[in-house]
Amino acid sequence: MARPHVVAHVAIALDGATTGFAPAVGRFYELAATWAEDVTLAGADTILAQEPALRAAPRRQAPVGAPLLAVVDSRARVREWEALGSVGHWSGVLALRAAATPPRPHHAVPELVAGAECVDLAEALTALGEHHGARVVRVDSGGGLIGALVRRGLLDELSLLVHPLLAGPGQQSWHGGAQASAAAFELIAAEALERDLVWLRYRVG
Numbered sequence: 001m002a003r004p005h006v007v008a009h010v011a012i013a014l015d016g017a018t019t020g021f022a023p024a025v026g027r028f029y030e031l032a033a034t035w036a037e038d039v040t041l042a043g044a045d046t047i048l049a050q051e052p053a054l055r056a057a058p059r060r061q062a063p064v065g066a067p068l069l070a071v072v073d074s075r076a077r078v079r080e081w082e083a084l085g086s087v088g089h090w091s092g093v094l095a096l097r098a099a100a101t102p103p104r105p106h107h108a109v110p111e112l113v114a115g116a117e118c119v120d121l122a123e124a125l126t127a128l129g130e131h132h133g134a135r136v137v138r139v140d141s142g143g144g145l146i147g148a149l150v151r152r153g154l155l156d157e158l159s160l161l162v163h164p165l166l167a168g169p170g171q172q173s174w175h176g177g178a179q180a181s182a183a184a185f186e187l188i189a190a191e192a193l194e195r196d197l198v199w200l201r202y203r204v205g
């Protein structure tokens with residue numbers, strides 16, 4: 001099976017920040033349903049930022065057809081695997097690790113090994129397609145993971161929900177410092193939404 005279609009859907013401020021403002025969460029997840037992804041791919045830092053809330057979150061059954069959650073976690077930092085698998089958003093959880101990733105003796109979770117020192121993202125995406133039936137992967141993360149995907153030419157589509165404000169200095173940007181020319185981004189849709197939100201979609205080449 002070919003590598004899945006990889007789309008990053010991210011809420012940003014006008015300065016490109018992904019943090020330091022209150023996104024329109026309901027609208028964000030309504031739009032995220034556009035892709036009906038097979039796998040949600042998250043960065044470890046995105047999960048770590050949610051761990052306090054996850055511990056207290058109610059447990060419920062995931063709906064039929066819910067995606068698998070795969071977390072890039074080369075350093076075995078994520079702890080709340082049980083909660084991630086029980087909050088009703090995902091059908092299951094999968095830790096993406098490298099050969100050098102430390103063991104997680106107290107946190108049993110299925111693992112996919114890709115790469116030597118840190119997760120090889122290309123290999124991991126191919127394995128998600130081949131072994132987990134992933135045709136569409138939606139990236140839910142900040143610029144750390146999105147930037148790494150852009151640098152390796154692994155991002156096929158970028159979806160930005162742009163909020164009309166400036167988050168200010170010291171915030172994370174959606175691209176994590178990656179560089180790309182205008183030729184890399186082809187606009188496929190632009191839509192003005194309520195409260196001056198704008199939804200932009202680009203094909204990434």
Ligand SMILES: NC(=O)c1ccc[n+]([C@@H]2O[C@H](COP(=O)([O-])OP(=O)(O)OC[C@H]3O[C@@H](n4cnc5c(N)ncnc54)[C@H](OP(=O)(O)O)[C@@H]3O)[C@@H](O)[C@H]2O)c1
Pocket residue numbers: 009010011012017018019023042043044045046047049071072073074075076118119120121140141142143144145146148172176
């Ligand atoms: N506005 C939004 O739509 C939105 C969405 C999601 C998250 N967020 C916010 O974004 C923040 C987290 O974003 P973040 O950018 O700090 O982190 P992140 O993208 O969640 O996590 C960085 C991930 O990238 C991996 N990584 C980085 N470079 C890599 C490479 N070369 N090869 C393989 N893996 C690589 C890291 O792997 P390791 O595990 O090896 O370290 C880590 O898993 C949180 O505050 C969260 O709330 C915002």
